[in-house]
Amino acid sequence: MNVNYLIVGQGIAGSVLAFELLEQGKKVLVIDGNASNTSSKVAAGLYNPIVFKRIVKSWMVDDVLPVANEMYASMEQKFWQKFHHKRAIIKLFASQDEREFWFSKAAQKELSHYLSPQVEEDFLSGKIKNEFGAAAVLQSGNCDVRKLLQSMQQFLQQESSYREEHFTSNDLSFHAEGISWKEVRAEKIIFCEGYQATQNPYFNWLPFVLTKGEVLTIHIPDFDTESVLNKGVFFLPLGNQVYKVGATYEWKDLTEQITEQGKQQLLQKIQQVLKVPFSIVAHESGIRPTVKDRRPMIGLHPEHAQLGMFNGMGTKAILLAPYYAKQFAQFLAGKAELHPEVDIARFNLKN
Ligand SMILES: Cc1cc2nc3c(=O)[nH]c(=O)nc-3n(C[C@H](O)[C@H](O)[C@H](O)COP(=O)(O)OP(=O)(O)OC[C@H]3O[C@@H](n4cnc5c(N)ncnc54)[C@H](O)[C@@H]3O)c2cc1C
Missing domain, CATH: 3.30.9.10 (D-Amino Acid Oxidase, subunit A, domain 2)
Structure with missing residues (x-):
């Protein structure tokens, strides 16, 4: 079997990357060991454009949110499934100071897009402790990640692009045009193994802080x-x-x-x-799969360009993965650069 990309891991990272590569007409094979309690399977799948502690925008949100909305919509359309739910996040204030801070931020032009200026005084009154009131984050929501993964797996199976298998590097060999794994030949192998990347002999030098x-x-x-x-x-x-x-x-x-x-x-x-x-x-x-500098881990191995990594989505996979899957797919096609903040080359000691 010949493919352009062999993808190891079908969590949210491997799923959106495979989806994007297929959209671009590439041939992929995704393999996954089908573990039951992976990060993607237990995640709430929330996305929040705001970091609550300081009430500032989440990193890159103006760029990544529209791409996430668009990609989940196109996946839903292709799979005939609903798993993306836009919904407000109601922040219950813990003090009067916190409440005042919120409304001072909501009045700022660049945040007004994401923070409601209205107080929700009576929200679920009698049932929750809400003495300081509450207000809503706008443009937030969640993905039912298990449903997304199941739908993606079915889609890949229909395309003969999925196998339930556990990858070990013993089965991998390199050749001039790419790699071989068992009877599969690919231009590149892209690892989307989540936290198990720390056991990957080719990438175990990357500073994950799980x-x-x-x-x-x-x-x-x-x-x-x-x-x-x-x-x-x-x-x-x-x-x-x-x-x-x-x-x-x-x-x-x-x-x-x-x-x-x-x-x-x-x-x-x-x-x-x-x-x-x-x-x-x-x-x-x-x-x-959280990272020392809290940025994704994307790119090619410094010595073996046939090996790639798409990982490190940390606590923000739902927001970040679609945008960076598009960017990585463009990069693999030689049409775009990787954002230096996400490129694993930032950790390459030889740089
Ligand atoms: C409790 C909890 C709540 C969270 N809530 C949110 C949230 O609300 N919003 C948000 O954006 N993020 C959230 N996250 C973070 C998010 O879940 C992760 O960033 C994301 O799931 C990582 O996806 P991934 O595909 O990189 O890794 P994973 O989900 O770990 O997927 C990796 C896949 O690769 C497979 N695999 C690994 N090694 C091999 C191998 N050798 N052979 C074959 N298959 C292999 C695994 O079985 C797995 O299916 C939460 C995480 C946790 C734990």
């Missing part, structure tokens, strides 16, 4: 909203009064297992928001 995250799924009877709530944790509505709540950030324990400590941390935060009872439906964890 972060484990845990989320709870809870049922809150008689609690209905289409918006995401945020106060230290997010509550993402999944329908039928079920909400995904998270997430934790853990740098030391990088095992894939859920922990009692993670659960207790989330329960404490939930209790700071809810006045009503709830029950736990599920508890999941995943490891985010």
